[in-house]
Amino acid sequence: MPIEEHHVICDKCGFKFERGLKYKHCSNCYVCTGCEIYYCPQCDDRIVIKPIRKMNFSSKPKDENTI
């Protein structure tokens, strides 16, 4: 997928739109790890620039140690 510095070009329909919060899928969710995902305003296709990284919870599931 072509990425310009300030724009995103939809892979599917070729629509070009501004990078920024306006079309960003995840703007400020509390588990956000710096992902950057947009929905194309024209064809609604999801465009992932930086995928969501899973949080690495260092502790094991709690009920493993509680018995």
Ligand SMILES: [Zn+2]
């Ligand atoms: Zn599109």
